[in-house]
Amino acid sequence: SVCEGVDCGPVGRCVEGDAPACACDAGYHADGLSCVLDGCPGPECPRAVSEWETLWQAEWARRDREYCTELSTSTGADQEHYFLSYCIVGLVSMWRATADDAYLDLVFGLIDNTLEDAVAGDDGFRHWPGPPENGGESYPLWESYYWRHVVTLVRVLHDNPEVRARSDYQARYEALLAFSERDVWEKWHSRGLGNLYRSRTHMASHWARIGMELYRITGEAQYLEVFENISHGEMPGRPSNLRMQLYPNPSTPSAYTWASHWGVPEGDEVQDTSHAGAIVSFWEEAVEAGMYWTVEDRAALTSTLMDVMWFEDGSFARFVDGTSGSDGPYPAPDGRCGQCGRLHEWLVLGRHDRAVQAKIE
Numbered sequence: 001s002v003c004e005g006v007d008c009g010p011v012g013r014c015v016e017g018d019a020p021a022c023a024c025d026a027g028y029h030a031d032g033l034s035c036v037l038d039g040c041p042g043p044e045c046p047r048a049v050s051e052w053e054t055l056w057q058a059e060w061a062r063r064d065r066e067y068c069t070e071l072s073t074s075t076g077a078d079q080e081h082y083f084l085s086y087c088i089v090g091l092v093s094m095w096r097a098t099a100d101d102a103y104l105d106l107v108f109g110l111i112d113n114t115l116e117d118a119v120a121g122d123d124g125f126r127h128w129p130g131p132p133e134n135g136g137e138s139y140p141l142w143e144s145y146y147w148r149h150v151v152t153l154v155r156v157l158h159d160n161p162e163v164r165a166r167s168d169y170q171a172r173y174e175a176l177l178a179f180s181e182r183d184v185w186e187k188w189h190s191r192g193l194g195n196l197y198r199s200r201t202h203m204a205s206h207w208a209r210i211g212m213e214l215y216r217i218t219g220e221a222q223y224l225e226v227f228e229n230i231s232h233g234e235m236p237g238r239p240s241n242l243r244m245q246l247y248p249n250p251s252t253p254s255a256y257t258w259a260s261h262w263g264v265p266e267g268d269e270v271q272d273t274s275h276a277g278a279i280v281s282f283w284e285e286a287v288e289a290g291m292y293w294t295v296e297d298r299a300a301l302t303s304t305l306m307d308v309m310w311f312e313d314g315s316f317a318r319f320v321d322g323t324s325g326s327d328g329p330y331p332a333p334d335g336r337c338g339q340c341g342r343l344h345e346w347l348v349l350g351r352h353d354r355a356v357q358a359k360i361e
Contacts, residue, residue: 005162010288010351011035025352037354046357049097056094064090072113076128076138081114081146086344088149096156101166108172111150118183125187126179140188140195144206145278148213151180152285155213180214185223196226197235201245201260202275204230208242209282212291231292239263242279246300249321255303257321270319273309277345284348302349302356310359316343 003014008022012035015023024035037045068087074080088107095103118126121137130138157164157173164170188195196207208230215223229235232243240263247266249255261269271279280301286293309317318324350357 005160006033007160008033009035027354044354046354047361053094053098056090068110069113072110075117076114076142077131079142081128082142084110084114085146085149088146088153092149092153092156104163104169107153111176114146115179118179123187123190125190126183127187141198141203141206143184143188144203144210147180147184148206148209148278148282150176151184151210151213154180155216158217177217180210181218185210185214189222193236197230197238199238199262200275201242201258201262201271202278204235204238205242205279205282209285212282212286212289216289216291227291231286235262249304249308251322252303252307254300255308256297256300257304270321270323272319273316273346274318274342276320277342281345281348284351298349298352301346302353305346305349306353306355306359310343310346 006014011025012022028035071084091107198204211223211226245258
């Protein structure tokens with residue numbers, strides 16, 4: 001295929017022909033083997049990668065390098081690897097945006113630090129020792145929340161053989177893929193399907209994403225099955241799936257609302273904005289891959305973000321239906337709060353929407 005190893009970026013697709021070419025989303029045009037915003041450079045253009053890199057480097061030096069290193073060199077017994085996932089996705093994003101392998105080397109270093117603490121258990125699988133109250137075993141939530149970003153990196157490496165040909169990246173790719181298949185997926189699968197088909201939408205979405213990425217790499221049906229069951233099929237032991245959870249926002253029909261618990265009536269147990277981000281970033285990767293979730297789903301999520309829950313002053317609602325609830329340190333009267341939790345995984349929607357990107361800036 002002439003498109004092998006060609007990456008047109010998040011707003012483009014490589015198309016076949018006598019030579020590779022990029023087909024770009026609306027509002028973008030092809031410039032060689034990449035897609036650039038129509039009318040740029042100009043006053044309406046988003047910040048350049050170099051500008052974002054300058055901001056990123058300042059924050060990395062100020063605090064994050066030390067913080068991420070501390071998380072990675074911990075044993076993970078106090079949920080440190082869960083929060084290390086932020087460092088992983090940030091570094092991988094900077095590497096993909098800049099093509100500077102220094103970022104890739106940094107992320108490999110952090111992952112290697114955690115692997116040094118993974119020990120073989122009685123069942124032969126490697127694991128990170130967890131808190132005493134869990135018998136020294138880690139929680140599937142902690143591992144899946146962290147490793148979903150690692151396995152996305154592995155899939156990006158799979159898709160880019162020219163990167164794997166550099167340095168020792170092929171060996172690193174093979175080691176991480178082997179760990180992903182055996183010591184993450186097979187380990188938790190062997191301990192019971194409930195470890196994958198979790199009791200909450202966001203927790204199950206981690207495994208759907210891992211399954212999706214492993215399927216894209218290996219083509220093995222077991223991974224696709226879990227992705228499809230959680231996305232739109234029959235989940236063992238659960239009365240619903242992610243598709244069945246979705247319904248239009250009562251006041252903004254273009255937006256999605258959904259519950260965090262499986263199969264509850266519409267309007268109950270509405271998903272919180274913070275944990276919803278993991279589902280949104282999973283769906284975005286699935287849309288990019290052409291795997292079940294669609295550009296129409298992306299548009300509905302963008303409406304949820306922009307029309308329902310993210311307000312003009314930068315604050316955002318605690319729940320995806322635009323409400324705040326009455327518990328916790330949240331200003332309840334107008335549904336707004338400054339620090340409700342995590343919004344960052346919603347921001348991938350800015351890859352395809354100028355208004356989202358402008359609001360991010």
